[in-house]
Amino acid sequence: MKIIAVCGVGIGTSAILKVNAERALDRLGLSADVDASDLAGIAAAAADAQVILTSSELADAVRAAVGRSFAEIVEVSNYFDVEEISTKLETSLG
Amino acid sequence: MTLPPLPDEAIVLGAHVDDWRGAVREAGRALVRSGSTRSEYADRMIAVIEEFGAYVVIAPGLALAHARPGPDVRAEGLAVVTLAEPVPFGHPHNDPVRVVVGLAVSNAEEHVASVARLANAFNDSGIVGRIAKAETADELRAMLGFDREAEA
Structure with missing residues (x-):
């Protein structure tokens, strides 16, 4: 399974999302590769x-x-809320 | 896996700004003072928000201002600005912003480890409110888990 965390420029925010998505997957007992991407590279990535994780913006x-x-x-909404990310990933993958 | 240093020059407590651009410029000036970037980097951080919107407000009250690596980045760096009065960035859930973290990286791949440590600090849900009220640079560094000896 592969998950992409995407932000505008592919650094900083997508990296935080990647790290916390990995924590959320651990919590859910799931394994997946999580990669970070920028918006320009998202189609290929x-x-x-x-699953693609991003901001509502x-x-x-x-x-x-x-x-x-x-x-x-x-x-x-909140990139630091592992609970939010877990819940949303669980819904999406389940 | 260490964070880039956060010297006093990279910390601004209780800044007075008119709007989100002013808040990002404060972070940009702090990155220039600490030797991380040249002044053009602030313009690029603002351009990211103008192009993509306020997604940089990644948690309630917290903006992570940043731009791509570029020739205006001299060294990986971090700056923290707390605002005397919160300002809206235009985010539907996480406005208004009280703390701006400025991030400059020279290489998109190498920064993931340091950002992971930053994520550790901010995963504590009360931390943005506490950082916003920090009165000294040392207090703020301690909240973010900066080891003073590692900076020396």
Whole structure:
């Protein structure tokens, strides 16, 4: 399973999201590769991904960039809230 | 896996700013003072928000201002600015912002470890409120888990 954390420039915020998504997966007892990407590279990065994690602010841009893809887009409000990320990932993967 | 140093020059407590651009500029000036970036980096951090929106407000009250690596980044660096009066960045859930963390990295791959440590500090849900009220640079460094000896 592959998850992409995406932000505008592919550093900083997507890295934090990646780290906390990995914590959320641990908590859920799931294993997946989590990669960080910028918006420009998201279509390629998400080609074989199941889930894209991003901010609600970027969700529309992500949707437009990936076009028709099987990856589900999950919007995270608080990047430091592992509980929020766990709940949303569980819903999305379950 | 260490955070870039957070010297006194990179910390601004109780800054008075008019709007989010002013808040990001404070972080930009702090990164210049600490030797991490040149002044153009602040313009690039503002441009990221103008282009992509307020997604940099990654938690309630906290903005992580940053831009891509570039020639205006001299060394990986971190700055922390607390605001005397919170300002809105335009985020639907996490406004207003009380703490701005400025991040400059020279290489997109190498920064993940240091950001992971930053994530550790901020995973404590009460920390943004406490940082916003920090009265000294030492107090703020302690909250973020900076080891003073490691900076020397």
